[in-house]
Amino acid sequence: ELGQLEQLAANLELQLEVATETDERVRVLVRRAQIAYQHGGDSERAIGLFQQASALDPASELITTSLDELYRKEERWEDLFNLYYTQLETTEDPARRADLATEMAAISYEHLGAADTAEQYLQFALQSTPGHTRALEVSEGLYRSQERWEDVAGVLGQRIEVSTEDDARVASLLERAALYADQIGDPERAAKDYVKVLNIDSAHPTAFESLRALLEKHELRTQLYDALAFRAKNVEESQRKGIFVEMASLAAK
Secondary structure: OOHHEEEEEEEEHHHHHHHHOHHHHHHHHHHHHHHHHHOOHHHHHHHHHHHHHHHHHHOOOOHHHHHHHHHHHOOOOOHHHHHHHHHHHOOOOHHHHHHHHHHHHHHHHOOOOOHHHHHHHHHHHHHHHHOOHHHHHHHHHHHHOOOHHHHHHHHHHHHHHHOOOOOHHHHHHHHHHHHHHHHHHOOHHHHHHHHHHHHHHOOOOHHHHHHHHHHHHHHOOOHHHHHHHHHHHHHHHHHHHHHHHHHHHHOOO
């Protein structure tokens, strides 16, 4: 196998010498770098070859992907951050810039302990591409780690706004309702989110009971009466009598 690798390396060296097109030279350099790292365990030589390739094509996603894999395996987080920074500086595509900024934020937050830097890049990503799924995911993790519950609610709000599927909207609404109720201590906003879920799916298996428990706990009788009235319109005839009795009891208090 060693002989075969040496022969392959020699062939690639020859291909590099005769290659005239940039794409071909980049491909050969990337292949040599991969062999140096994957078969020779020589990360420094591999990085040097990748850097030669990057000098030829700074915006190459092939180089970025290969270096990303190497840097992550070697846990060279600052190098990985700088790689994406270089890419960010050389691309004009808004979606690509949002992807890069999000990964820089994740690296800053998860590996470099730089939460402020992470937040700056997340804001940039979401301004470039509102509703960017990965940016919202990283933002939520960052804010939860800092117990910034209103900011978490804001992230969930963005998810709700950009969701095109009812199931996804319902999941985010339920998550935000629980956040309002438990972490933020705002039962009225929690109740509004449960009502929004019921407006999407009047037969949702848990939303009404969660809403009822919340309103009873905080003695929000008017809202509970309205919730029961809504429920009565959306259940079988046989279930309505008990709801009407409960409504009458509330009205008498």
